Amino acid sequence: xxxxxxAMSCEAAPLIxxxxxxxxxxLHGLKRWASQDxxxxxxxxxxxxxCACAALTCAEAExxxxxxxxxxxxxxxxxxxxxxxxxxxxxxxxxxxxxxYYPDMFPDIGLPEAGIITGARVLDTASPLHGLAxxxxxxxxxxxxxxxHLAASRFxxxxxxxxxxxxxxxxxxxxxxxxxxxxMVEKQLPALTAVLASFASYAxxxxxxxxxxxxxxxxxxxxxxxxxxxxxxxxLVQLIRYAGSCGISFQTLLAPYIASGTxxxxxxxxxxxxxxxxxxxxxT
Amino acid sequence: xxxxxxxxxLNPYHHIYVEEDIREHPQTLRxxxxxxxxxxxxxxxxKDVFCRTRQDIALQHRAQALILARKTGTLIYPGAPVxxxxxxxxxxxxxxxxxxxxxxxxxxxxxxYPSGNLVLFVNLEDYFRELETRLAEHPVYLCLSYDTDLCPxxxxxxxxxxxxxxxxxxxxxxxxxxxxxxxxxxxxxxPPTEQMIFAFTLSPDEITVFERKTPSLGARLQAAKEGIxxxxxxxxxxxxxxxxxxxxxVYTQFVPTLTDTLGADHLKKVRDFSVGTFRISQSYxxxxxxxxxxxxxQYPFVNLDGVYGYPPTLxxxxxxxxxxxxxxxxxPDKIFRWEDx
Ligand code: SF4
Numbered sequence: 001x002x003x004x005x006x007a008m009s010c011e012a013a014p015l016i017x018x019x020x021x022x023x024x025x026x027l028h029g030l031k032r033w034a035s036q037d038x039x040x041x042x043x044x045x046x047x048x049x050x051c052a053c054a055a056l057t058c059a060e061a062e063x064x065x066x067x068x069x070x071x072x073x074x075x076x077x078x079x080x081x082x083x084x085x086x087x088x089x090x091x092x093x094x095x096x097x098x099x100x101y102y103p104d105m106f107p108d109i110g111l112p113e114a115g116i117i118t119g120a121r122v123l124d125t126a127s128p129l130h131g132l133a134x135x136x137x138x139x140x141x142x143x144x145x146x147x148x149h150l151a152a153s154r155f156x157x158x159x160x161x162x163x164x165x166x167x168x169x170x171x172x173x174x175x176x177x178x179x180x181x182x183x184m185v186e187k188q189l190p191a192l193t194a195v196l197a198s199f200a201s202y203a204x205x206x207x208x209x210x211x212x213x214x215x216x217x218x219x220x221x222x223x224x225x226x227x228x229x230x231x232x233x234x235x236l237v238q239l240i241r242y243a244g245s246c247g248i249s250f251q252t253l254l255a256p257y258i259a260s261g262t263x264x265x266x267x268x269x270x271x272x273x274x275x276x277x278x279x280x281x282x283x284t
Numbered sequence: 285x286x287x288x289x290x291x292x293x294l295n296p297y298h299h300i301y302v303e304e305d306i307r308e309h310p311q312t313l314r315x316x317x318x319x320x321x322x323x324x325x326x327x328x329x330x331k332d333v334f335c336r337t338r339q340d341i342a343l344q345h346r347a348q349a350l351i352l353a354r355k356t357g358t359l360i361y362p363g364a365p366v367x368x369x370x371x372x373x374x375x376x377x378x379x380x381x382x383x384x385x386x387x388x389x390x391x392x393x394x395x396x397y398p399s400g401n402l403v404l405f406v407n408l409e410d411y412f413r414e415l416e417t418r419l420a421e422h423p424v425y426l427c428l429s430y431d432t433d434l435c436p437x438x439x440x441x442x443x444x445x446x447x448x449x450x451x452x453x454x455x456x457x458x459x460x461x462x463x464x465x466x467x468x469x470x471x472x473x474x475p476p477t478e479q480m481i482f483a484f485t486l487s488p489d490e491i492t493v494f495e496r497k498t499p500s501l502g503a504r505l506q507a508a509k510e511g512i513x514x515x516x517x518x519x520x521x522x523x524x525x526x527x528x529x530x531x532x533x534v535y536t537q538f539v540p541t542l543t544d545t546l547g548a549d550h551l552k553k554v555r556d557f558s559v560g561t562f563r564i565s566q567s568y569x570x571x572x573x574x575x576x577x578x579x580x581x582q583y584p585f586v587n588l589d590g591v592y593g594y595p596p597t598l599x600x601x602x603x604x605x606x607x608x609x610x611x612x613x614x615x616p617d618k619i620f621r622w623e624d625x
């Protein structure tokens with residue numbers, strides 16, 4: 001599942017149409033649209049709204065195949081960057097706390113890249129924001145991305161996060177309307193949907209490491225058969241993991257002991273002997 | 285989503301995170317000039333990238349990002365208890381980088397670091413300064429690549445060449461360059477000296493399958509052979525020996541491969557041999573086991589004073605088997621066993 005987070009409905013509307021998303025159950029009052037592969041949540045504007053929404057969303061993203069992707073418009077800090085360019089963000093810097101965040105850049109999607117600074121106020125070139133001069137040399141500015149990803153990082157690793165930003169202006173936001181933002185997003189739909197498809201196939205390729213850990217029920221059943229102490233229990237769990245990694249079924253190993261009535265054992269000493277025998281059998 | 289994916293696999297060092305403080309350091313400029321396609325991202329401190337939580341080490345290893353940084357604090361460390369000292373009293377090791385371009389499934393670095401990305405420290409001058417302080421007191425035996433492999437990236441960082449120059453003016457320094465590479469161009473480029481030991485880690489091909497991205501046994505042996513021909517000081521390391529079902533056969537058949545490729549004359553010229561079974565500290569093993577389901581690391585090791593390894597009888601049997609086979613061409617004074625350390 002791709003969990004998409006956007007701040008404004010004018011940014012979201014073209015994507016909702018293009019991805020054929022349907023209205024879904026709100027997330028603690030936050031509006032949502034969803035399909036089988038994508039869940040889009042509207043956070044509202046500003047870092048606090050973005051942070052709260054990201055935390056709620058990422059707490060849901062439990063599968064190793066879930067990605068958290070933010071998208072929205074932003075301002076350029078360099079006057080020569082042309083509005084309408086879509087960037088993948090490789091560095092996010094939170095102006096208030098001075099904390100950076102770096103998502104992993106998997107997979108390669110061929111978009112131009114930039115760093116972004118997130119502040120709590122609208123950027124105004126007429127009265128530049130205090131502290132901006134001390135920031136790293138990033139080229140973009142918005143009010144959500146760093147906050148969202150710093151919150152998301154409490155739940156998800158950097159390989160399961162991505163940020164996309166579309167330049168709308170160079171800090172002269174007076175002429176920007178909801179309509180003009182909608183048009184800009186509309187123009188980027190082919191690129192955006194292709195990028196999201198790439199993220200979907202990347203997410204599907206992410207693997208859970210199967211360390212062959214047995215279930216609690218299996219362990220307690222085997223422990224009762226072998227009358228395990230705590231240290232024997234730990235030894236048993238690791239032995240089951242090792243057997244699994246070698247493609248050996250532990251149940252098959254135990255079958256003759258159960259058939260002969262050796263298991264369950266009479267006492268712990270006997271359990272220890274059998275555990276050692278099993279260890280020798282598969283690991284020497 | 286019906287559009288076709290636009291992604292393609294990333295090349296190694298696709299992104300290069302550079303501490304702003306060393307952005308203009310000559311070594312940084314050298315490395316960046318050799319990676320013109322890498323996307324450079326300025327950072328304050330390497331830990332901001334390297335120490336992020338919940339990183340997927342295995343995934344990052346498939347296409348490592350590079351981090352260029354300045355190393356501060358202690359730069360030269362006394363040898364750790366799990367290191368083979370080869371009888372040297374003043375045995376030290378250093379970390380010129382964190383992580384390794386190779387990706388061995390059993391590598392303890394996967395249990396030690398929170399990231400699979402590669403950090404290269406550029407302030408070599410500080411390492412040399414600290415080394416000179418030690419050298420003023422006593423001779424130094426320094427392991428350059430105890431916890432990495434520097435050889436495959438020599439054309440990028442030039443560190444082995446830099447140490448080679450440093451050796452020429454510091455005759456009481458000996459360095460060991462441990463490698464799983466087939467570094468023939470490097471061996472050809474450096475004039476041989478007894479002060480620089482190239483230590484090739486060799487494993488049977490049944491084991492090299494667990495050593496991702498490394499050259500085959502045959503390629504490593506060819507490099508060792510050429511090193512001997514060129515007059516380099518060559519060490520052969522059979523460490524770590526790994527348990528696989530049928531290990532006795534695997535390791536017994538391994539030695540004839542060695543003698544067939546190298547030949548008796550070359551084997552006589554090998555400086556020494558080291559033999560040791562796999563061992564790892566308790567804390568690293570715990571994390572390492574989360575990164576892979578490989579039986580090599582899921583093995584039910586036994587804990588001996590905080591170091592996990594094979595049951596002592598098995599470890600001894602494995603080492604004895606290999607040492608017996610090696611004794612056909614190497615006297616006991618030339619074979620260093622981990623157990624004798
Ligand atoms: S070559 Fe050595 S340092 Fe590198 S991954 Fe393999 S075991 Fe680790």
